[in-house]
Amino acid sequence: MKPILEVQHISKQFKIGAKQESYLSLRDFIANPFKKKEKDDKLFLALDDINFNVFPGESIGIIGRNGAGKSTLLKILSKITPPTSGKIICRGRIASLLEVGTGFHPELTGRENIYMNGSILGMRKFEIDRHFDSIVDFSGVEKFLDTPLKRYSSGMQLRLAFAVAAFLEPEIMIIDEVLAVGDAEFQKKCLGKMDEVSKSGRTVLFVSHDMSAISTLTKKSIFLDKGKLKEFTSTPLVIQAYSQNFHQTNVHNLLPATDIPSVTKVELITSEGGILQGNEKPLVINFEVHLPFDLMGMAFSLQIFNYLNQPVIYNWIFDEGNSLKRKKGTHKLSIKYDKIKLYQGNYFIRVHLAETVTKRKYQQFDCCPFEVVMIDKIAPLWGWQNNVCQYTEHGKWSSINKVI
Amino acid sequence: MIEYEIAPQKKFSLGLKELWHYRELFYFFTWRDVKVKYKQAALGILWAILQPLIMMIMFTLIFSNALNVNSDGIPYPVFALSGLLIWNIFSNGLLNSANSMVTNANIIKKIYFPRLIIPMSAILTALVDFVFALIIYVLVLIYYHQDVSILKLIVYLPLSILITIITTFGLGTFLAALNVKFRDFQYVLPFMIQFLLFANPVLYSTKAFNNPWINAVMKANPIASAIQLCRSIFTGQIVDWQAVATGSIVAILLLIMGVYTFRKTESYFADLA
Numbered sequence: 001m002k003p004i005l006e007v008q009h010i011s012k013q014f015k016i017g018a019k020q021e022s023y024l025s026l027r028d029f030i031a032n033p034f035k036k037k038e039k040d041d042k043l044f045l046a047l048d049d050i051n052f053n054v055f056p057g058e059s060i061g062i063i064g065r066n067g068a069g070k071s072t073l074l075k076i077l078s079k080i081t082p083p084t085s086g087k088i089i090c091r092g093r094i095a096s097l098l099e100v101g102t103g104f105h106p107e108l109t110g111r112e113n114i115y116m117n118g119s120i121l122g123m124r125k126f127e128i129d130r131h132f133d134s135i136v137d138f139s140g141v142e143k144f145l146d147t148p149l150k151r152y153s154s155g156m157q158l159r160l161a162f163a164v165a166a167f168l169e170p171e172i173m174i175i176d177e178v179l180a181v182g183d184a185e186f187q188k189k190c191l192g193k194m195d196e197v198s199k200s201g202r203t204v205l206f207v208s209h210d211m212s213a214i215s216t217l218t219k220k221s222i223f224l225d226k227g228k229l230k231e232f233t234s235t236p237l238v239i240q241a242y243s244q245n246f247h248q249t250n251v252h253n254l255l256p257a258t259d260i261p262s263v264t265k266v267e268l269i270t271s272e273g274g275i276l277q278g279n280e281k282p283l284v285i286n287f288e289v290h291l292p293f294d295l296m297g298m299a300f301s302l303q304i305f306n307y308l309n310q311p312v313i314y315n316w317i318f319d320e321g322n323s324l325k326r327k328k329g330t331h332k333l334s335i336k337y338d339k340i341k342l343y344q345g346n347y348f349i350r351v352h353l354a355e356t357v358t359k360r361k362y363q364q365f366d367c368c369p370f371e372v373v374m375i376d377k378i379a380p381l382w383g384w385q386n387n388v389c390q391y392t393e394h395g396k397w398s399s400i401n402k403v404i
Numbered sequence: 405m406i407e408y409e410i411a412p413q414k415k416f417s418l419g420l421k422e423l424w425h426y427r428e429l430f431y432f433f434t435w436r437d438v439k440v441k442y443k444q445a446a447l448g449i450l451w452a453i454l455q456p457l458i459m460m461i462m463f464t465l466i467f468s469n470a471l472n473v474n475s476d477g478i479p480y481p482v483f484a485l486s487g488l489l490i491w492n493i494f495s496n497g498l499l500n501s502a503n504s505m506v507t508n509a510n511i512i513k514k515i516y517f518p519r520l521i522i523p524m525s526a527i528l529t530a531l532v533d534f535v536f537a538l539i540i541y542v543l544v545l546i547y548y549h550q551d552v553s554i555l556k557l558i559v560y561l562p563l564s565i566l567i568t569i570i571t572t573f574g575l576g577t578f579l580a581a582l583n584v585k586f587r588d589f590q591y592v593l594p595f596m597i598q599f600l601l602f603a604n605p606v607l608y609s610t611k612a613f614n615n616p617w618i619n620a621v622m623k624a625n626p627i628a629s630a631i632q633l634c635r636s637i638f639t640g641q642i643v644d645w646q647a648v649a650t651g652s653i654v655a656i657l658l659l660i661m662g663v664y665t666f667r668k669t670e671s672y673f674a675d676l677a
Contacts, residue, residue: 079516082671087411102514
């Protein structure tokens, strides 16, 4: 059997200068029309010699940290941007879902948007006609079909958008973290639909930070790291490789996503320096958040997980009344624990970024593994043993001498 | 089974086959733009009729009543309107298409389809307005009891529209491509269009000038030839076919320049927009 997708030596180069300043101004051009390309225009390989084959009916997960090149790979596969070198041979129609509701217009009604969105996604009018009732059914917005989209709640907009996409019938489907948005119930519905799609024998490429979604939906996965293909094998093995590949540094600079709010920096200031943190000693975590547009209100939270992937600590900050970090730009946030009571062991941080009013989730990712050690503490008789607890607390003992 | 390749662009091609495959998108984009344009207006699509009417009245007051501009022997409103019809296709079409890639940037960054559809639909939107404006045109003709040669009407009018569309499309795609890279064009364009309104014989006759240089420029100007052609339906004046021929050649050259620039740069729009 021939592969449905043959990805051969795909590379994509960006100029970092051009990436930050997304368009040139004519002034620069007029000022220096003959000037050679600036030397400080650093070239940046978003993808570096990627090779893999996908066979019909396979579902492939793509994982990697922010800036690893996942979105770039999807954009090349969807023909939105060309590769710098290499080629991809496709043996089937590709439909890509890099965003739900592409082409939705707030002034058009739900009905009109179904047609607009469907045709942008590559459906023919007769196909949309044929599926129209099922789309409306799936979305559950039949009452508001002739209401302009701007009167819809964001949840309804999402449901409608996903409903249209769910009835696409391409041979290859490319999906980028669509599930990161919407409420839990909606996410479940989408996951169910995607499971159905992959079971129906279609090829699905699926990017996500959500390891549980990846492992339920896919059997094989690709692990991208800094533009290189690190692993391409069965999903559990890839997830393992991914989680072992955390940086051993306490500063995590992440490339900002270009069009959604994103966390660009996480810095851990531990009591002992590096990734070592003392039990009941101060811990400070600094964040930098980049907003490409104004938010209705930011919701930011972090969880600290232990090595068994169990959440131990949860802290959150919401935009409640006071306008917290709404403006476009880069913002700094910081959290300080005076005496963190984590027991010795390995931990990592999970960051969540969302918008309060719309409840849109923008980001969720894991970073900053660190190790808690017991320093300046009086050890128990048999020393500090692993995993006797996760959390330390002072209790007052009292003993009664008289035995009843 | 279909098989195709995704690779860096090497050869230049028009991509006509693909355009045909996506033909329904022309309709949907145009339909969306027309709908959205008039959706929140109480008078709705009536504005497509009112706009040229108001312009006609305004220009008649200034140019005919106040300045006494020569109108080739036909009533000035008919004269102005026949120029304005062509002019509006050009100016609206150019403005729409030049900005189209930027206004649709969110779609371009998320989904693939032949990009030429966007500036093309932007011009089709201007054509829809033109069709409505024709109603006013007919009413004005009836009001002034203007004699119309049917033969001239069915030959000259489509020809003049065709020249206008080709010119608009050429310039529109050219500016759309440049606009993605240099947003300055967004600010230059309104001035350019205002200047062109006075540089074209929309409000005055082609015969207003004696300067041979200006006349030469007018001959090479496809919009001027289109207007001249459109007007001669009523004035009964002989069409300067030499001007129409040179104008058409210029229009085709503009088309080649525009489409070539656009196709050459379109694959990088998503990176730049």
